[in-house]
Amino acid sequence: MKFTGRNVLVTGSSRGIGAEIAKSLSGFGLKVWINYRSGEAEAKAVQADIVATGGEAEVIGFDVSDEAAFVDAMKQIVIADGELAYLVNNAGITKDGLAMRMKSEQFMSVIDANLKSTFIGCREALKTMRKKRFGSVVNIASIVGETGNAGQTNYAASKGGTIAMSKSFAIEAATSGIRYNTITPGFIATEMTDVLKDEVKDAFTAKIPMARFGNPSEVAEATAFLLSDHSSYITGETLKVNGGMLM
Numbered sequence: 698m699k700f701t702g703r704n705v706l707v708t709g710s711s712r713g714i715g716a717e718i719a720k721s722l723s724g725f726g727l728k729v730w731i732n733y734r735s736g737e738a739e740a741k742a743v744q745a746d747i748v749a750t751g752g753e754a755e756v757i758g759f760d761v762s763d764e765a766a767f768v769d770a771m772k773q774i775v776i777a778d779g780e781l782a783y784l785v786n787n788a789g790i791t792k793d794g795l796a797m798r799m800k801s802e803q804f805m806s807v808i809d810a811n812l813k814s815t816f817i818g819c820r821e822a823l824k825t826m827r828k829k830r831f832g833s834v835v836n837i838a839s840i841v842g843e844t845g846n847a848g849q850t851n852y853a854a855s856k857g858g859t860i861a862m863s864k865s866f867a868i869e870a871a872t873s874g875i876r877y878n879t880i881t882p883g884f885i886a887t888e889m890t891d892v893l894k895d896e897v898k899d900a901f902t903a904k905i906p907m908a909r910f911g912n913p914s915e916v917a918e919a920t921a922f923l924l925s926d927h928s929s930y931i932t933g934e935t936l937k938v939n940g941g942m943l944m
Contacts, residue, residue, distance in 0.1 A: 709789065785837065804850065879934070881938065
């Protein structure tokens with residue numbers, strides 16, 4: 698794939714889907730900034746994998762829900778590279794529980810970590826990218842943001858908000874040459890799904906027309922496409938990567 702810019706920040710990229718996105722983008726020649734909150738060792742392992750295959754990567758630790766830290770990190774990247782061409786807002790958490798028993802703090806902690814952090818990243822990217830009138834942002838949401846899910850009122854709200862917010866950013870940024878798009882993964886085989894019991898996995902798989910969980914690499918390739926020059930006339934779009942579970 699073709700990329701006009703030279704670097705990318707991927708939040709929450711020390712493991713899982715984020716790590717796969719970082720490795721994939723490195724393979725297309727981008728310098729990758731690997732973000733972590735607490736998994737420094739894992740982030741450095743991702744960096745080592747990228748360097749071992751001839752890529753370029755830096756590790757940058759900060760909590761995406763800490764506005765000052767996020768803003769400072771993006772300034773560091775611009776100082777180091779002269780630009781921030783691409784951003785993938787991937788970091789997020791879950792704190793599941795039935796809505797009638799969910800405390801406001803439990804709800805807001807997920808909103809802050811998932812939705813507020815994505816807003817900060819989108820806003821700061823717009824400020825930075827508009828100076829060169831070029832840039833592309835991909836926000837990783839979830840199928841749950843489109844369908845809802847029992848026990849995930851907070852998570853669904855954060856991801857549904859991400860979808861709507863991305864469209865608003867896309868409208869505001871379009872004349873500056875900056876694109877905002879969203880990916881909504883379905884059930885993807887990661888550490889989070891590995892712990893599910895076989896009968897639970899089977900029940901979910903039965904709802905998926907392609908009859909399997911997705912691979913992190915399939916989300917990563919979709920992300921690369923939406924960032925790249927090959928999607929230069931696509932903005933405000935929500936790309937479903939869910940095996941047909943929601944059409």
